[in-house]
Amino acid sequence: MSFIRLALCVAGVYSMFLLWAIAQERLSVPFAAIDGSEPAKFKSAIFIGTCQSALSAVSAFVYIILRRKPADTLIQSVGLERAPEATENGTAANGHHHAKHPAKPSTRFSRSALLLGYLQCSVFITAAAPFGFAALSYISYPAMVLGKSCKLVPVMLMNVMLYRRRFAPHKYLVVALVTAGITLFMGLGPAKPSKASKTDLPPNANLIGVAYLLINLALDGATNSTQDELLARHRMTGQQMMLWINVFCTLLTTVLSVLPLPYIPVIHPSEAGIELFSVLEFIRTHPGVKTPLLQFAFTGALGQLFIFETLQHFGSLTLTTITLTRKIFTMLLSVVMYNHKLTSGQWLGAGVVFAGISVEAFVKRKDVHAKRVLQEREKAKLKSL
Numbered sequence: 001m002s003f004i005r006l007a008l009c010v011a012g013v014y015s016m017f018l019l020w021a022i023a024q025e026r027l028s029v030p031f032a033a034i035d036g037s038e039p040a041k042f043k044s045a046i047f048i049g050t051c052q053s054a055l056s057a058v059s060a061f062v063y064i065i066l067r068r069k070p071a072d073t074l075i076q077s078v079g080l081e082r083a084p085e086a087t088e089n090g091t092a093a094n095g096h097h098h099a100k101h102p103a104k105p106s107t108r109f110s111r112s113a114l115l116l117g118y119l120q121c122s123v124f125i126t127a128a129a130p131f132g133f134a135a136l137s138y139i140s141y142p143a144m145v146l147g148k149s150c151k152l153v154p155v156m157l158m159n160v161m162l163y164r165r166r167f168a169p170h171k172y173l174v175v176a177l178v179t180a181g182i183t184l185f186m187g188l189g190p191a192k193p194s195k196a197s198k199t200d201l202p203p204n205a206n207l208i209g210v211a212y213l214l215i216n217l218a219l220d221g222a223t224n225s226t227q228d229e230l231l232a233r234h235r236m237t238g239q240q241m242m243l244w245i246n247v248f249c250t251l252l253t254t255v256l257s258v259l260p261l262p263y264i265p266v267i268h269p270s271e272a273g274i275e276l277f278s279v280l281e282f283i284r285t286h287p288g289v290k291t292p293l294l295q296f297a298f299t300g301a302l303g304q305l306f307i308f309e310t311l312q313h314f315g316s317l318t319l320t321t322i323t324l325t326r327k328i329f330t331m332l333l334s335v336v337m338y339n340h341k342l343t344s345g346q347w348l349g350a351g352v353v354f355a356g357i358s359v360e361a362f363v364k365r366k367d368v369h370a371k372r373v374l375q376e377r378e379k380a381k382l383k384s385l
Helices: 002-027 045-067 111-135 141-148 152-163 169-187 205-233 238-258 275-285 287-338 344-384
Strands: none
Touching: 002 287, 045 111, 045 238, 045 275, 045 287, 111 205, 111 238, 152 169, 152 205, 169 287, 169 344, 205 238, 205 287, 238 275, 238 287, 275 287
């Protein structure tokens, strides 16, 4: 069952975010105006994030309602209150103790602490995106992808530094293999003709771009490690976490879009004023943006359902491995469909990534087999009694 769930999560993440990438590419090109004026690009990353987080919150809520237990209240279903069977010290709602289970240490449920953790993740997510976008103004896109491919490293570092969490030895090997493989694949690709150099960049542009990228990676790592900590400390499903993180993300980005903010480097790089007004005017004069915007939000929302399902059952390292290797499989699919040529170094990188995935799959299969053997022995003991 665990292998089937993992396979479904991988298929869901790959398919939804492949369509999501197509919509994202469409949003990056100019849209025709209804008055016949020159086409213009849609520049509001804040509004795009608002659309995706709002639809993701709605999809998570619908999923929770469809899967809720008949005895659960709405507050229990969305994870803001524990069900009676989850009360402390093994005591049921009727006051009787479960004889088969010993008393557990008291772990009081704190709704405020849980919501604060969700808000913390939302702040990290909302703050990370502008720094990643700003980095592209100073470094090339291949350099950006190369840095983002090492996301497994900050995820593991943040887990160790912030929450003192330890991992099995094979996890470190998988991280090293996947990171090295994607680095080889991205770095040893055929050289592309560079764009005209920008003369308005400062002499230390590369350092500024790398600094922005490091901030983006650190915030991504803090987000994933905080999600792991919330899952470990509180009894919630991945969809409950998805619901509240996206609710807070929607609130944060909505506030940013309606405030009359001045020009702020990285955080608010657009012109001073209320961004929402300019966005609505752009949509009115460029109606072609509506379809890709909805496609982007819809596929991103469905993709997040698979992402949080993976996070709940397999952890952030497995999730990060899936999201990173998706780039490799997308490129390999492109090679087959469009007959592109890969360098020997890129084939080596792909082989290293597959080796890392194979190690993870082998260990998981071995663990599942060991658990089944233990369960069979326990059943045999019970039958003998």
